[in-house]
Amino acid sequence: MATAGVYPNIGAVGGQSTLITIIGALLTITLIVACLMLIISAVAWAIAAAHGNYNTVAKARTGVLVAVGAAALAGAGVAWMNFLLHIGSTL
Template identity: 50%
Template sequence: MKDISFPGASVGPNFDAVGGSVELHRIVGALLTYGVLIAVLMIVVCAVGWAIGSASGSWQTAARAKTGLFVSLFGAVLTGGALAWANWLLHLGATL
């Protein structure tokens, strides 16, 4: 049997099949943007708190600010990588 391939044809998910998918993409994009902005602002706030706590000799404040810094850094990485991960999964699903 001969393999038939069509140039320019691709198989992928049909996001237009769901009503309101354009609005959904905008909402998700806005939420990801706000999430990354808040996480980066928390990184700055926690870094300043860690510096002030260490300079003043308050080890409890420095320890809590350090924990907050690592949590917000993880949140920024997770939020920033969510879109790349979703695109990777969509690409992987299209190749199966």
């Protein structure tokens, strides 16, 4: 009984280079927006805490956590996809 090797054919995707460029651009925009959101939320947190406005402090802290989470997910998405492509090529 012969075993057949099954490998992913990523080159068969039409417009592969365009797709990679678009995904890279979207991840770059996501990271830029997340960093700007982190800076703005941190400044709002500091100003609100200095003035004793605890309702705004809570909202700004949520903004900081969301920004950190978005940046982490965008970075983890790239790492996860590279990991899966590497594993797929070695099967």
